[in-house]
């Protein structure tokens with residue numbers, strides 16, 4: 162494998178054309194109907210480089226590669242981890258690992274680190290989540306789940322609740338709404354944690370409403386982005402967290418067809434007894450991620466062969 166400045170990386174869902182996303186959604190649907198074993202990636206090795214914690218994305222990609230006949234190598238060393246006699250740079254780690262792999266899937270807490278890794282890599286990179294901004298395969302699997310449930314993506318009444326400023330899942334989903342405008346976009350966030358203007362750049366202002374609490378009435382989709390971990394950000398009081406939490410009583414306001422989605426992991430943003438409700442679809446959403454991630458791998462693999 163040789164270094165190439167022509168490598169195409171999958172950094173943000175905003176970088177893709179509507180037709181490219183639709184192709185992936187169609188492919189995910191075909192994979193879902195056929196079943197989870199394929200040979201499209203037989204003989205290929207994917208490096209899973211996770212420098213920030215993950216369960217679903219890391220294990221989901223691992224399973225997706227293997228379901229397509231490929232294999233994985235796992236890199237979890239953090240650049241910040243002290244290694245005697247001297248720590249290696251992230252760029253050097255990625256350059257070395259990418260030399261053994263056909264593709265890299267990478268997560269990092271800082272967006273500039275993803276950019277640096279993409280410059281250093283000699284294999285195409287899929288962003289598995291970085292900073293507060295980008296989680297493109299989460300957006301893809303969210304769209305896949307919504308389309309499965311409603312048969313369409315546009316014209317829905319969608320509510321996003323939680324810390325919409327730092328949730329890369331919520332922000333990535335917002336980035337797709339220029340392609341499939343919602344009938345209503347209800348943004349429910351604590352003061353100072355609203356979605357920024359940039360995230361709403363391509364959404365019709367007339368469809369957007371903003372609330373400092375959770376209001377579930379009339380929503381087709383209630384997307385629970387969650388609040389920051391109270392251990393890392395104790396500034397939010399319990400009272401304030403409760404204003405953005407889904408309880409059994411919250412469900413009474415949802416229409417009978419309304420669904421609750423959540424990227425997970427859950428801390429306390431959805432009460433556990435909500436799981437038994439027909440509205441709760443977040444574990445099904447998590448299951449559906451397999452097809453979306455298989456489709457993302459094949460999309461990325463396909464366009465790098467062009």
Ligand code: CP
Nearest residue numbers: 215216217218424425
């Ligand atoms: N939704 C999501 O990214 O989950 P993980 O952090 O477990 O990968």
